[in-house]
Amino acid sequence: xxxxxxxxxxxxxxxxxxxxxxxxxxxxxxxxxxxxxxxxxxxxxxxxxxxxxxxxxxxxxxxxxxxxxxxxxxxxxxxxxxxxxxxxxxxxxxxxxxxxxxxxxxxxxxxxxxxxxxxxxxxxxxxxxxxxxxxxxxxxxxxxxxxxxxxxxxxxxxxxxxxxxxxxxxxxxxxxxxxxxxxxxxxxxxxxxxxxxxxxxxxxxxxxxxxxxxxxxxxxxxxxxxxxxxxxxxxxxxxxxxxxxxxxxxxxxxxxxxx
Amino acid sequence: xxxxxxxxxxxxxxxxxxxxxxxxxxxxxxxxxxxxxxxxxxxxxxxxxxxxxxxxxxxxxxxxxxxxxxxxxxxxxxxxxxxxxxxxxxxxxxxxxxxxxxxxxxxxxxxxxxxxxxxxxxxxxxxxxxxxxxxxxxxxxxxxxxxxxxxxxxxxxxxxxxxxxxxxxxxxxxxxxxxxxxxxxxxxxxxxxxxxxxxxxxxxxxxxxxxxxxxxxxxxxxxxxxxxxxxxxxxxxxxxxxxxxxxxxxxxxxxxxxx
Amino acid sequence: xxxxxxxxxxxxxxxxxxxxxxxxxxxxxxxxxxxxxxxxxxxxxxxxxxxxxxxxxxxxxxxxxxxxxxxxxxxxxxxxxxxxxxxxxxxxxxxxxxxxxxxxxxxxxxxxxxxxxxxxxxxxxxxxxxxxxxxxxxxxxxxxxxxxxxxxxxxxxxxxxxxxxxxxxxxxxxxxxxxxxxxxxxxxxxxxxxxxxxxxxxxxxxxxxxxxxxxxxxxxxxxxxxxxxxxxxxxxxxxxxxxxxxxxxxxxxxxxxxx
Numbered sequence: 001x002x003x004x005x006x007x008x009x010x011x012x013x014x015x016x017x018x019x020x021x022x023x024x025x026x027x028x029x030x031x032x033x034x035x036x037x038x039x040x041x042x043x044x045x046x047x048x049x050x051x052x053x054x055x056x057x058x059x060x061x062x063x064x065x066x067x068x069x070x071x072x073x074x075x076x077x078x079x080x081x082x083x084x085x086x087x088x089x090x091x092x093x094x095x096x097x098x099x100x101x102x103x104x105x106x107x108x109x110x111x112x113x114x115x116x117x118x119x120x121x122x123x124x125x126x127x128x129x130x131x132x133x134x135x136x137x138x139x140x141x142x143x144x145x146x147x148x149x150x151x152x153x154x155x156x157x158x159x160x161x162x163x164x165x166x167x168x169x170x171x172x173x174x175x176x177x178x179x180x181x182x183x184x185x186x187x188x189x190x191x192x193x194x195x196x197x198x199x200x201x202x203x204x205x206x207x208x209x210x211x212x213x214x215x216x217x218x219x220x221x222x223x224x225x226x227x228x229x230x231x232x233x234x235x236x237x238x239x240x241x242x243x244x245x246x247x248x249x250x251x252x253x254x255x256x257x258x259x
Numbered sequence: 260x261x262x263x264x265x266x267x268x269x270x271x272x273x274x275x276x277x278x279x280x281x282x283x284x285x286x287x288x289x290x291x292x293x294x295x296x297x298x299x300x301x302x303x304x305x306x307x308x309x310x311x312x313x314x315x316x317x318x319x320x321x322x323x324x325x326x327x328x329x330x331x332x333x334x335x336x337x338x339x340x341x342x343x344x345x346x347x348x349x350x351x352x353x354x355x356x357x358x359x360x361x362x363x364x365x366x367x368x369x370x371x372x373x374x375x376x377x378x379x380x381x382x383x384x385x386x387x388x389x390x391x392x393x394x395x396x397x398x399x400x401x402x403x404x405x406x407x408x409x410x411x412x413x414x415x416x417x418x419x420x421x422x423x424x425x426x427x428x429x430x431x432x433x434x435x436x437x438x439x440x441x442x443x444x445x446x447x448x449x450x451x452x453x454x455x456x457x458x459x460x461x462x463x464x465x466x467x468x469x470x471x472x473x474x475x476x477x478x479x480x481x482x483x484x485x486x487x488x489x490x491x492x493x494x495x496x497x498x499x500x501x502x503x504x505x506x507x508x509x510x511x512x513x514x515x516x517x518x
Numbered sequence: 519x520x521x522x523x524x525x526x527x528x529x530x531x532x533x534x535x536x537x538x539x540x541x542x543x544x545x546x547x548x549x550x551x552x553x554x555x556x557x558x559x560x561x562x563x564x565x566x567x568x569x570x571x572x573x574x575x576x577x578x579x580x581x582x583x584x585x586x587x588x589x590x591x592x593x594x595x596x597x598x599x600x601x602x603x604x605x606x607x608x609x610x611x612x613x614x615x616x617x618x619x620x621x622x623x624x625x626x627x628x629x630x631x632x633x634x635x636x637x638x639x640x641x642x643x644x645x646x647x648x649x650x651x652x653x654x655x656x657x658x659x660x661x662x663x664x665x666x667x668x669x670x671x672x673x674x675x676x677x678x679x680x681x682x683x684x685x686x687x688x689x690x691x692x693x694x695x696x697x698x699x700x701x702x703x704x705x706x707x708x709x710x711x712x713x714x715x716x717x718x719x720x721x722x723x724x725x726x727x728x729x730x731x732x733x734x735x736x737x738x739x740x741x742x743x744x745x746x747x748x749x750x751x752x753x754x755x756x757x758x759x760x761x762x763x764x765x766x767x768x769x770x771x772x773x774x775x776x777x
Contacts (some may be wrong), residue, residue, distance in 0.1 A: 001545060001575040021590075021630075022572050027260060029260045029262075033488050040516075046566040051305060053281065059262040059281070061566045129277055132273050133274065293748060298773065302543060304563050308564045317539070318521040330539050369694060388533075389533035
């Protein structure tokens with residue numbers, strides 16, 4: 001399980017200062033068939049009803065052929081490229097996260113993803129569960145070597161005729177990680193792109209990101225953490241979010257813990 | 260916990276091919292009083308809110324006097340007679356299941372069932388929790404001997420003045436089970452009746468059913484399974500469902516697992 | 519986990535006699551940082567979604583400075599003064615419970631409470647998470663010595679300009695507990711006040727209360743329990759509830775168990 005408690009600030013909200021807390025319980029299980037096929041799954045207590053419906057948590061089978069995951073799992077492009085480094089106790093709006101067509105948007109649907117890993121090479125294919133003829137396909141590939149990482153993904157929504165191609169480059173140096181992502185989608189006002197960094201110095205961690213989204217709004221944030229040991233850490237962050245009209249300054253600070 | 264992942268087909272659906280997955284976590288507990296009365300209950304994570312309200316999961320007390328169960332539990336007739344053998348990974352619409360008045364229908368209510376077992380003899384009484392004056396009573400009795408089984412149940416809804424009498428005969432031979440059920444209800448277009456079989460040959464299992472429902476529609480299905488060991492099995496099935504207009508062919512295939 | 523099953527009676531309900539059952543699964547976890555700060559939380563399976571949102575269950579940090587709790591936790595006044603002794607298997611409407619402004623009312627919100635304990639002295643401060651400018655503050659203090667207890671709490675809703683001051687006195691003698699509470703709130707028709715007692719004699723427990731609420735209606739109840747050992751107990755009670763028009767007589771009886 002995990003929990004957190006802290007305070008939040010948002011100068012664009014009615015209640016500028018508030019506090020935040022949550023507690024989550026996670027379950028996971030796995031097994032192996034006589035033939036060596038691995039299987040299992042995971043779900044949280046709070047979204048167990050979605051897990052029963054296939055839209056929360058996920059299940060997998062894995063073997064020499066690779067791994068197939070079903071449920072609330074990332075599409076291939078998101079699995080390969082992912083997001084920029086996040087900040088704060090709560091994510092502060094998760095503005096570091098890239099937008100994807102798969103397993104998101106207006107309809108909450110489960111996704112099926114196949115992935116294959118060979119040394120530093122990762123390949124992935126995915127499809128969202130069809131809904132009223134609406135299907136989202138995705139493909140992605142990435143390669144990591146000597147601390148460098150590079151990857152690209154493509155996804156297509158067959159009904160909206162929307163395409164999204166997104167890539168990343170990253171570099172990891174002992175205690176510092178750098179990442180840049182760039183994504184271009186049919187009909188979007190802007191490309192989405194950004195840069196982020198994360199570093200750790202003993203118990204201290206810092207991270208920062210800047211990201212422009214599909215609507216041509218730019219957001220940036222910086223955050224820090226301090227490991228208290230025993231599964232607890234102080235975390236905080238501050239984010240500048242560009243809105244269609246004006247900006248919002250949002251921040252949080254508190255303690256996160258695992259037990 | 261348990262999970263499953265696979266593909267489904269339904270020629271009457273907008274999206275004929277789809278995939279299906281789910282993950283479930285189950286809890287159960289029990290104890291014994293100083294006087295030797297056993298008590299306990301069970302609930303899944305995904306319907307825990309219903310368990311708190313008494314309409315999901317169930318609790319029991321048991322002793323020499325028999326066993327009393329409360330919650331989302333079958334009425335006496337359903338407890339004695341039950342359903343025909345099912346097919347497939349997901350049950351494919353559960354068309355092998357008989358319709359009962361108790362603990363079902365328009366209103367989700369909890370049921371209380373008392374049962375007493377003496378060697379092969381089973382007796383059961385039940386009542387649904389009253390709702391706006393609406394009560395459903397049920398009584399049933401069954402007997403099993405030398406692989407033969409026979410049982411009958413009756414249930415009555417006091418507001419709808421609906422009665423339902425249903426019986427079964429079954430025969431179990433080493434690795435083959437056969438079952439037939441016949442139920443007649445007030446005002447139904449047809450009786451509900453059917454036949455089913457299930458057999459296992461080492462790791463392979465097969466099952467089949469044919470069943471006519473209260474609306475005079477006939478459904479049949481056949482399915483198979485293959486035990487992979489370690490708690491996992493391949494399962495699949497195909498069902499022909501008669502609809503008011505036309506028929507549907509539905510199928511599924513995938514892997515089911517316990518962990 | 520815990521469960522219960524029994525019967526209920528309410529002469530003012532459409533269905534006078536009914537049965538009641540439930541099953542609950544509880545999770546709790548805790549840890550300690552390298553610096554000796556304790557942290558943890560608890561949540562039930564059935565309100566896990568609220569736990570994820572911060573409005574169910576709770577998390578805490580504790581140390582020499584005291585203890586901070588966030589989530590679905592009592593305000594300071596309720597933490598100090600609490601309720602009268604309850605009766606029955608189900609609480610029978612919980613008419614022994616005092617009304618508080620914090621963490622209640624029309625809007626379900628999380629609360630943050632700080633408490634400090636020094637021998638018999640308890641101090642507490644709390645604030646509800648603000649919602650649309652609406653904030654509820656509370657402060658309370660209590661002292662226990664030689665079986666005597668005394669405490670007072672005050673709470674204020676800044677939008678409704680509502681104030682509530684409530685106090686208690688209690689006395690505990692080996693196997694008997696007595697308690698009286700008195701609370702006065704802005705604009706209420708009546709003060710809320712009452713008296714209750716609870717006593718245990720080996721396996722037998724009895725409790726009773728009488729309480730007038732803010733709307734000048736008076737309720738009383740008496741209940742008993744018998745410990746069956748192994749975590750199970752028989753419990754029952756009867757309550758006379760004054761309604762705006764007429765009275766209701768409500769009762770319950772059954773078995774409660776932990777496992």
